[in-house]
Amino acid sequence: MTVTPVFEAINIEKRFPGVKALDGVSLSLMPGSIHALLGENGAGKSTLIKVITGVHRPTSGQLLVNGQDAQFSSTRDAVAKGIGVVHQERNLIPRFSIAENIHLEQTTRHALKPIDYAELNRSARRWLDALEFDIDPATPVMDLSVAQMQLVEIAKALSLQSRVLLLDEPTASLTSNETKTLFAVLRRLRDNGVSLVFVSHKLEEVLEICDRVTVLRDGVNACQSQSLKGLGRQDLVRFMIGRNESAGGWQKRDTSTNPVALELKDVSTAIGHSNVDLTVRKGEILGLYGLIGAGRSELAKSIMGRIPVTNGEVLIDGQVARISSVGDAIHRYGLGYVSEDRKTEGLLLPHSVLANAGIVVWKRLSGLFGSLSDAKIRKAVVPFLERLEVKTPSLAQTVGNLSGGNQQKISVAKWLAAGIKVLIIDEPSVGIDIKTKAYLHDLLRELANNGTAVIVITSDMPEMVALADRIVVMDNYEVQGALENDGVYERMSEAIMNLIHKVKPEPVSATA
Template structure:
């Protein structure tokens, strides 16, 4: 006799005005299992998660826990039924402490009793230790990095002791070391009988940790709750997109004689960078690799005028550049920056797709009297939105109502449309599917081939090796060295990690 499901979604339909997001989707979760939920952006994964967690009520279909039908009216209903979730987009209160965010669902449960912060911090520390995450529970969440915030989200979900736990792109902002730690925790939860749903576009992670899989394509089941046994990467790709994966392999490009587009000489910043020397040539894709906290994103923000320089020089096309704001960077020097944090920095969520995609070219497109038509903006941005296959009912749709992956596509498309001379792309493929990732890589290569200097910051080692001509390694706000990319993954990953770890060992041995 087989194991009975701990949770089932049967023939779920969800219809929004003008859109059938789910059409008869089913999912069956076994206790003590890590279940992959796969599909391209817009396939219905996020909608299904929201149905399962009480955010949306299904238009039709059933939800069952241990064989009993349930009706969820809110996330609180789902939590009460032992269903927890870690969303792709962080849902933390920045001004609250780590401990307050972890126990947010239980704060103020006794309105007349003051909060015992010592007890709150002690309880929070237990869950942080489960993740081997060394952070003060009293620390404000606003002081944390994107990766650290993700770990707080996971600790928050673990603290609810859910029997069904859904994780939507949980490793998107984590280093390989942090991912290994998370996987250790997930396996321990699995061994304790918890049923985990793992949503990821990183198929190597899915194959490493998941034992069952459901695949959605265009709102229907392409594969329903089957064992991962016997399924290879190409099988999963075919289920998701209806064909095999294309081989957009790395190709060596000769850029050594191209003029330097951007150069940093002895740059020091207000937040700790010291003596940074860096250059990128026209037509070159320069990779910046390092562990989370290495200072790569912060260096990009300093170049864009958002963090103060306290020493050194920035040169654009060989001439000194005085960049004091993002507007300076964009309009005077032709620099663009795709932020890793699209929700807070990359997009204006209450505004439309068209407004977000066109915002950086409004000044360029405006007529003599400042008049600007939607038609003119649409003409400039639509080719990039179509190339990246942004799924939206219309260009008037509010960006905040789109999936995280489609938001990421729009944040990239606006800079492609801007036609900048130097483009810094920070974690370009977070939350996007395999096909779009390949398109994005092709677009970045096309830009470089047309003379754009591209700097790619990514914690995805395969992506770094697939894209970069040259890779600069950072650690502790310093440059540790660089390697010429050969496209050989094993060789490049060894060289890069050796630079990071050699420097770490050298610092340990430095005299006090």
Template sequence: MTHPAAHTGPTKPAEPAEPAEPAEPILSADRLAKYFPGVRALDGATLHLRAGSVHALLGENGAGKSTLIKVVTGLYRPDGGRLALDGTPIDFHSPQDAVRAGISVVHQERNVIPEFSVAENITLRRIPSRRGLVDRDRMRAQARRCLDLLDLDLDLDTRVGSLSTAQVQLVEIAKALSTDSKVLLLDEPTSALTLRETDRLLDIVRRLRDQGTAVLLVSHKLEEVFAVCDTVTVLRDGVSVLEGEPIAAYSREDIVGVMVGRAHTAREFAPRTVDPHGPPMLELDALSTASGHCDVSLDVRRGEIVGLYGLVGAGRTELAKALMGLDRVVGGTIRVRGEDVRIRNVGQALNTHRIGYVPENRKEEGLFLDQPLTMNIAVTVWSRIRRSLGYIPARRERELAAEYTERLGIRVSGPSQLVGQLSGGNQQKVSLAKWLAARTEILIIDEPTVGIDVRTKAAFHQLIWQLAADGLAILLITSDLPEMVTLADRVLVMRDHRITGEVPNTHDYASVSQAVIRLIHGTGSGSLPTAAPDPSNPDPACGFEPSNRP
């Protein structure tokens, strides 16, 4: 089986030299490699940052952008390649080394201490002290200076835990500015910001650039990238396919084309037919939830795989949890097999409506790692196989476990093996198996192949395909576009807790992924919003304020 993501190598080998470049790079990373078991996260990534210049780092989810940043800032040790700062080779052993060398970073994940105040968080890397005690006055002065840079009027003594997502993100940026650094790396700094805050941040980026800082901006929002960046590097599957080109030479369409690549082979699965006029198994009609979904409508038919694509934080997992009764529905209706239902808890979703949810974080949410395989699979069927006095026939449990072990090809030493001892791919199968054992008819699968090696991934795709062919209605949440194009019959795109569009899957990778990315980035046709709605401005259609609340 050929994996759909298998590409034919970089489309454009790197030019050996860039003679036109005026300045020597401050930070240069050449042919970096970083391997995780089964995954080549970076496999020849080159990045050069120059003083007084803003550089864009682009690529799809999983292309290796965050890994590259983590290698450059000392969080990961590279497995190959060369890193140099001001021409001197560097070998960071910890993130502290990078900070000392003058490299600041705002990571994609939040890294604040919620219990600490704004001032303490901002100065965390170098808390000013006098004779071993915190010098509060100097700490506050430093923090104030950083906030002033951002024109940010925050109380220095507020606990960070009580701030809104956007404010926390700004505190993170202030924290990165607190150490006067030569290099500033921003990984998706605007994902939680409003347009106004984003504009202000871009102004600061320009100001820092003019002061001679080398800035790297990672963003999914191409409008920002084109507004502020001078040069661009594009990663695809861990390889830099565009290395430090002037961004002015490219259009948005060009950049999206480079990000996506072209050579993606179609899948080789047996055809599967979906009756387009059959009654939907699951139907959402203008659903709004307490976590901020607004006016979400979709339907999934028997035997159909509907993809739900979006960036991290778009609200896809939260939608799945609302369907399992774990989040409050505040408007609209859920229909299962044509009937209006209210789902209050997972037990009801499972036993009454036959809906299952394979969660994204299998270790935290899907599995009981210190329990045997039997318990992990049988948990959903106890209510069915229970006899009087709550007695569970252990034989029946083991039969079920053996049946699904066999059917999904889970490799275990026996039904009593602890699930924590299994490999990632097998664990994911166990996480799926319990819902199959429960005979669910509607299955929501959230990021099924994260952290799973390529061959197991292909087997997993085959499995999901087969489940749909067997008649399940599947809602597939994934940030992996090749996976989406391989499996889904149609792709819904979610952005800021609402569905922004639907793309029929023609299985032509380039066209589908470009249409999806356009929807994500709001650069699509005129009917779509071109900018994220301002979270501080409640949407009248939903009658409540969406997320991003403190």
């Protein structure tokens, strides 16, 4: 018996001015399956998702829903055909309740009709129950964890009767336990007949959760709707980049005698940190690990002058630093911060690639008389853009028109070009492909080898163990202890979790 695909994209071509983003791409989704969509940044994944969900109309090719021709002029056309999407960057209104967010599409259709909040909450409860998410639907979204927001996004899609659900990097900001919870939800949806598209750069997760795979490379199919049975990690890597993955991995580096670049002494902050002691030496890569809500990013923002330090001292090169603004941190003390939230904190989306990559070097390059040219900026930033393989039609391209992965590369490249003393990098590999991740790790090691102190904040424990010389563990806005990294994942991951859950002897100092 032949099963009709629930959705098909056939020979899709999509052209933009000067760019052919998709060239004859096909994809076939079966009912009750979890289908991986893989590819490097710029391979065409985001464009294909936008075609499937009605954001873009294909230049040529055909879309079929349950075997019938479908043409989408808008996202609402796709929703009407049962196609939903959960984006990597969440599209929720923080001050609205869970129920209001889930039913936002329905409530905005009748702007003059009073909202029955009791009915809204009852209806939302139905979709939350389907996900086994036990929470009051009246809870404001701003009070949720990242993982809980992800579940609200899925409930929102299900409330629109989605039978095809696309998930773009759904585990990017989740811990391992939260990922397990999400996977249990996805399996229940699959068993209820929903067809899921799972977009991820984490190949171990793809092999765990998915049953079929489509791989794009440079806008064409490297693999089209193939069973994952019999395929391993290296097979997927070959599809994605045309060769096997480079070895890479943790490297033993001794920085214990290097001068201290940054030190926190008994630091408390306006947002709740207390008695934080921490050092990072020149040339050291210090990992900062903790579960979501541990206060890692907030500590970084306090160091950068965005959140007030209420007690204790911040020392740069052994001298007390008076950091009252981000400008002070960058220009007076040589600190840099790559935010995990690139859209609101890391980049100026309406501006060009060159402007974004060069913004932190303008002051240094302008010289005594304020003379600054594009040629000077290009000379400073292009080597790093090329090293990270930023895919853009030109340096004049608006950053907001690039893929999320390429945006992340630019937010990293600007600080690499800045020549700062201490680089804090928050969730460095969110949304970037495996080849770029390897390049980025090599660049961070190169920076450290040249004397830069690097602090890496990541929820990706394998990345933490692969990069850090030393790992400081945080929980509840406090330092729980520090570990010398030996590169053995099984041993280090157990030691990290023991510190978080306090299955440990007395905490050791984070000061080396």
